[in-house]
Amino acid sequence: MLGKMPLMVLLALLGGLQESSGAQQEMLCTPNACFVLHMEPVRFHKAQNRCEDDGGYLLTVRASDEQEALLSLLSLIEKQQGEPALRFWIGLKLSRGECVRPDRTLRGFRWISGGEDSQFSNWKREPVSTCTEERCVTVDYSFSGQEQLRWTPAGCRMKASYVCKFYFQGMCEALTLLGPGKIIYEAVFSKHPLKSELQLLPFGTRARIFCGAQELATSLCRSKDGAYSWTDPGPFCKPGSRSCARSNGGCEHECRQEGEAVRCSCREGYELDGDGFSCRREDLCRAAACQHRCVTEETGFSCKCPSGFQLKENRRDCSDVDECREQACGDHGCINTDGGYRCECRPGYLLSHGECRDVDECESSPCEQRCTNNMGSFSCSCSEGFRYIPDVGEPRRCRLHCPHHKCPPICPGGPGGPCHCADGFLLNEGTCEDLDECTMDRCEQGCVNTYGSFMCFCRLGFVPKDEVKCTVAAGRDRSALVVVPTQEDPAVKGSSASAGPFLWIWVVAAVVLVASVFLIRLYVVHRQKRREESCSQQGAAPADHPDL
Structure with a gap:
């Protein structure tokens, strides 16, 4: 079902206007204001000047009702080919010399139309802290229906579309023509004529009335005694004595004489316009039952649906398009909505202009030395002479590292300044030597030194306790030799370094050494037992042979 627009009076938007540059222009009026959308992208100050030259100002969004009015205007714009969103300037700016204030609703920015700071905001991204740069604000309108009109700080020299707003005290009803002619309405806020189909015209509008080819009169919408009316209310172009023999009676197509009056008619495919003399192409959409919008074409008419909907088989009604079936969010989560969809981004991604985009975590300097941004993540690395060692307390810290017995020190201040060695090394005559x-x-029992660290091990029948101590083992653990790499003492070392690349060589050597001692001891014990048995046998021999 098509979504309903906000409850407001839509008095104007009956079709696009064209600016002199060829860019599209749309207009929407409420009972006391008009909004004119200019699609031509320009810089902030140019947009501001154009609005002020026309008697208005660049759109402000001080409250939710102003945001709803802008949404109503934007919701009637057809999606441009290949454009997921449209971007517009709003009249919010941070002047050079003023500072960003994170504790305030507008973050230190001010509305260029003046007045008190509003308590309404809709920031999409927090402004970067600055006191020296001029910053302006854009809003994004997404055709997918998500992240609507969120505020984004931007440089004032970039280009974006813009909306001018004009306040009015009231409105006048449209003037009436009784005969052939036309009325051109000129509003104070636009250099371009307004559409003649408007039923209400804002205060200050000037009307130029033409009967035939001659400009007959002008009329101004003004306020009088609390009411709004025209200085010359008309009606205009009253019919007089006419003849089809003269200028076809003023008829554009066919003329039929009826006494002193004439009756105009139109050829097939056309219908008589409201002035009774002009002909226009027959409005086939008048009888059409299009659910959303009808467009007249050369051969008939066709129904159109808003963005996010498609025509049903009857070619008149609209049904929602399930963009999630078309992988609108790629490999991210997708939730279909009425006329749009909403993406749910995976960790490491941020929703921007309706799309999930990778977050460059390196911008926040999460690593101590080097940072590499990856899709959806990042990785840390270290400079030469340092080593990246994940740690529960400091998971991205780089530590000095030496894989040899001796290494040159790191001297941040250059020669003559303070120098540092890796964990487990001591500075000795300009060289870092392993401690x-x-x-x-x-x-407590056994120890094996390694580069930058050491290992403790326990004898047979013992198991490690508190890394450097040993306690009596129970059960099967009594026959095991246990070697434990130990953490460095913070009183001797600046941080926790690993045992070095030759750790397991020392482990194997220790195991072999202890195993050798164990085998040698078994061999000695075995030899001693055999010797004792031999001696006992020799001592028992005289008892078997008594003296003769």
Whole structure:
């Protein structure tokens, strides 16, 4: 079912106007204001000047009702080919020398039309902190129906469409023609004539009345005694004595004489216009039962649906298009809505102009040294002489690293300044040398030194406790040799470094050493038992042979 528009009086938008540049222009009027949408993209200050030259100002959105009025105007625009959204300037600006204020509703920006700061805002992205740059604001209108009219800070020199707003005290009803002629309405806010189909004209509108080819009179919409009326209310172009023999009686197509009057008619395919003399192409849409909009064509008419809908088989009614079936959100989540859809982005992506776009996490400097942005994520890396070691407390910290017994120090201030060594190394005569923690009795039983660290191990029958201590093992663990890499002492080392690339070489060496000691001990014990058995046998021999 087609969505309903906001409850407001739509007095104008009966078709597009054309600006002198050829760009489309649309107009919408409420009982006390008119909005003119200019599709031509221009810079902010040019848009501001054009609105002010016409007697209005660049659109402000001080409250939700003004936002609803703008949505009503934009909802009638046909989606441009290949354009997922339209972007417009609004009259909100941060002047150079003024600072962004995150604690305020408008973030320090001000409406160029003046007045008090409003308490309404609709920021899509928070403004970047600055006190030296001039910043302006655009709003985005998405044809998919999501993220509507969200405010985005932008440079004032970029180009966007714009909407001018004009306030009026009241309206006058359209003037009446009784004979052939035309009326040109000129509003104070537009250099271009208004459409003659308008039923109400804003205060200050000037009407030029033409009867035939001659301009007969002018009339002005004004206020008098609290009411709004024309200075010359008409009606105009009253018919007099006419003859089909003279200028076809004023008829555009066919003329039939009826006494002193004439009756005009039109050829097939045309119908008589409201002035009774002109002919226009027959409005086939008048009898059409189009659900949304009817368009007259050379061979007839056709029904049109708004963006997000498609014609049913009867070619008159509209049904919702399920954009999610067409993978409108790619591999992201998609929720179909009436006339549109809504994307639900995966982590690492942000919804922008109706599409999920990768977030460049590196802009927020999440890494200590180097950051590489990936689709939906990022990765950290370190400079030469440092190593990336994930840590629960500091998961993106880069630490000094040395994979050898000796390494040159890192001197941030250059020669002569303070220098630093990697964890587990000490500065000695301009060189970082590995500290042998095993000489400091760090382990309760066994210790193996590594580059930048050390390992503790326990003898057979013991298991590690608190990394550097050993306790008696229970059950099957009594026959196992346990080697435990230990964390560095923060009193000796600046951060937690790994044991180095040769960690497992030391582990294997320790295992082999302990296993060798164990085998040698078994061999010695076995030899000792055999010797004791041999001695006991020799001592028992004289008892078997008594003295003769």
